[in-house]
Amino acid sequence: MYWWVVVLVTLSAALAIAFQQKEQRPSETQKDEPPQFVTAFNVEVEEGHEKEFIERFQKRARLIDKAKGFKGVYVLQHTQTDNKFLVVTFWKDEASFRAWVESEEFRKAHAEGGVPTKAMQLDTYRIVAK
Known part of the structure; x- marks a missing residue:
């Protein structure tokens, strides 16, 4: 009589695991x-x-993490000049980056304003070899 309960519980657990893996x-x-x-x-x-x-980078909402095509970000601090940083982001392609920059999430992530800066420069690159 209880065998069907065991089957039902096992089936439910298997479906839950499969659904969770499908979502990830x-x-x-x-x-x-x-x-x-x-x-x-x-x-x-x-x-x-x-x-x-x-x-600011450690505590921000990390809206960029949800951007389509986003692969990762590193914030690097210069080894000899503490106030110089390099923020490096990795993207599936240029179109993904451009879509992020034009998105509402980008505006939200940058809405608070920033830290006082002396200079800023954005460079973009294509990966051509590994």
């Missing part, structure tokens, strides 16, 4: 594809605002 697959696939486009944003912040600049 698209984002994992997106992250597994190698990036083809990179941005390098050179930022020189006003002296004394280095910690604030770093904390």
